[in-house]
Amino acid sequence: MSQFMVEFDLPAEMTEEFTVKIPLQRLKVNELMESGKLLTYALSYDRQKLWCVVKAQSEFEAMEIISEFPLIKYMDPTITELMFNNIVSLRMPLFSLN
Secondary structure (H helix, E strand, C coil): EEEEEEEECCCCCCHHHHHCHHHHHHHHHHHHHHCCCCEEEEEECCCCEEEEEEEECCCHHHHHHHCCCCCHHHEEEEEEEECCCCCCCCCCCCCCCC
């Protein structure tokens, strides 16, 4: 399974139609993260760029996954296959019975 970095250019002006769909976008992102299809999701401070890492078999499958985003019609994606993706995960300390 490969990982793909998807960079989105977002519209300069957010219309009411766009902002109404933001809660639906968040729900879809959470669903995709829980299923393991979406590994990361980040928005730039100026709200002009969005990045995510998608886990998929191919670039086509990655495109199918992001096409589920409620805001996809407002986004211009660029998809790049990653060689690797190092991430820090929060780890619980090992529990000792001693």
